[in-house]
Amino acid sequence: MPFKEIIKSQTLSARFLRSSAWSIIGYGGGQVIRFASNLVLTRILFPEDFGLMALVTVFLVGLMMISDVGLSPSIQQSSRGDDPVFLDTAWTIQILRGLLLWGASFVIAPLGARFYDSEHLSLMLPVAGISLLVAGFTPTRVETANRHLKIGVVTSLDITAQFLAFVANVALALILQSVWALVIGTVIGAGVRLFFMVAFLPGHKNRIRWESSTATEIVTFGRWIFLSTVCGFLLVQSDKAILGKYIDLSQLGIYNIGFFLASVPQAMAASLMSRILIPIHREWNPLFSHENYTRLRKTRFALTFVTLSLQCVLAWSGIWVVDILYSDQYSAAGGVLVAIACMNTPYLTGMTYDYAALAAGDSKGMFFLQLMKTILQLTLFSIGFFSFGLVGALAGVWLSQLFSHIFVVRLARKHGVWDWSHDLVFGLVATCVCAMAIYVQRDELLLLLDFK
Incomplete structure (x- = not known):
């Protein structure tokens, strides 16, 4: 255009x-x-x-x-x-x-x-x-x-x-x-x-x-x-509610800084999607024509590509970013940044599907999806934290996002927007990139074991 x-x-x-x-x-x-x-x-x-x-x-x-x-x-x-x-x-x-x-x-x-x-x-x-x-x-x-x-x-x-x-x-x-x-x-x-x-x-x-x-x-x-x-x-x-009870305020402050930096791509995507995806789904209803589905598919690919690309950049550069920009007392935030950036990739892969339900007025379907995500995340986060500290908690969140994607797909299929090729391509690429980032920076990430 x-x-x-x-x-x-x-x-x-x-x-x-x-x-x-x-x-x-x-x-x-x-x-x-x-x-x-x-x-x-x-x-x-x-x-x-x-x-x-x-x-x-x-x-x-x-x-x-x-x-x-x-x-x-x-x-x-x-x-x-x-x-x-x-x-x-x-x-x-x-x-x-x-x-x-x-x-x-x-x-x-x-x-x-x-x-x-x-x-x-x-x-x-x-x-x-x-x-x-x-x-x-x-x-x-x-x-x-x-x-x-x-x-x-x-x-x-x-x-x-x-x-x-x-x-x-x-x-x-x-x-x-x-x-x-x-x-x-x-x-x-x-x-x-x-x-x-x-x-x-x-x-x-x-x-x-x-x-x-x-x-x-x-x-x-x-x-x-x-x-x-x-x-x-x-x-x-x-x-943060759970960690605030069991770790000291200094560690919570460091965790919060790492969390803020790692959440930039997700927050950017949420800000963009909440403003444009409901009106787009309303006017390009994918159930009405294949042309509408194709338009939404291209939009979804573009949004997910940008979001996950930024997330993967943070997964590789987080420790360096914190070391350059913050004083030594905040250095542990770099490991938090990398861990959360890697942890969030399954969620970001399916993030665009949620708005199809809201555009269709299916707030009930959206609730049941959120309920399943909440049950899985709280359960696995708690098990991970009390077993292995912060590292275990973040691993638990990653697992919960993998399992909850089953329910994301179910809701997406209901509203005619699921695209298996989108999920497969971005899921595999993000997993490989983040796995390599964790392996290369494993020594710095082990410092998170002190958060318990």
């Missing part, structure tokens, strides 16, 4: 290419800012501070995910996704959720402090929870832009807000010299983003409104999304 047509055309292909480009720019810019912040803050604060903030993040993410009723995918896939009444009702639900989450942060704060034996959490969680309240007022214009694959303005505003939050974080760290800089910075970041989206994003101006039929539609679709995100929380945050 000519460049001029990509810029101006309103066809689905052109909007897909523009949205993909903006998503990559937005995610890339956000990660550059986050990475720069990480580098600067590790030279001001201590590993224990990052470990403590990792625990705060576990609770914040947990509150968000276990209360998710699927407002974003509801707006994207619903036939009424552009109706002002539908959007205002969704926004009202979102605000109520934000209020409840902030209140919940006061309830869980003393429980978290007692469980992790850290009195700091009793104060930090309610303060950090303000960010959840603020996020509840985010206008539905953001989701409308995603629905129509017009995300350029959203991305520009997001990057600007993240940069200002980065400046605030560094300034607070220099002034406070404590983990409170990270806590307050989280609230400031949420506030800055809300201001930019309200002030500069065009579209429908939300107001408090309630329509029972809309609320019923959202809750009916979202009840399975809610259960899926509960499982998603356990998949994404259970490692």
Whole structure:
């Protein structure tokens, strides 16, 4: 497609290419800012501070995910996704959720402090929870832009807000010299983003409104999304929740840095796919024609190739990257980075299939897939950790991803999107590349045996 047509055309292909480009720019810019912040803050604060903030993040993410009723995918896939009444009702639900989450942060704060034996959490969680309240007022214009694959303005505003939050974080760290800089910075970041989206994003101006039929539609679709995100929380945050109980905060902080770096390709892919794959599946339904299936197949190959290529690069260069960029007290994060980069390849191979179910409104099928992933991962992670420490835990996660791919394939076949050649090619290549990376760097990876 000519460049001029990509810029101006309103066809689905052109909007897909523009949205993909903006998503990559937005995610890339956000990660550059986050990475720069990480580098600067590790030279001001201590590993224990990052470990403590990792625990705060576990609770914040947990509150968000276990209360998710699927407002974003509801707006994207619903036939009424552009109706002002539908959007205002969704926004009202979102605000109520934000209020409840902030209140919940006061309830869980003393429980978290007692469980992790850290009195700091009793104060930090309610303060950090303000960010959840603020996020509840985010206008539905953001989701409308995603629905129509017009995300350029959203991305520009997001990057600007993240940069200002980065400046605030560094300034607070220099002034406070404590983990409170990270806590307050989280609230400031949420506030800055809300201001930019309200002030500069065009579209429908939300107001408090309630329509029972809309609320019923959202809750009916979202009840399975809610259960899926509960499982998603356990998949994404259970490692840090368990490790935070059994390893010291310094080791947890180092682990969290390695985890952040290793998760860059996965997070980039999730950011891109969540914005473009539901609209694409909605308009290029593979069950309607072979042409649609072929288009989606090419898109899937491209997305998986880019994601796994980046992951394999990290598997080979992770130790070197950490040694170059971080001080000696964070050197063990290199081994964590390599191990997690290798561990995640089975998941990334099947990552694109999930959105076919959401595009078809099959939130129930998505929940059962997430449930099986959660059961397998929690079981094998726990067995591995208590038997062999962190190395065993990460090996357990890798095995759980291999086994859960059976259920990924089952859901993909249900919606007519499974491609055996895609899975075979990328699965074999990624396994061979990562196996060689582990063998070559085995001495550095053995240092992870100390995390127990």
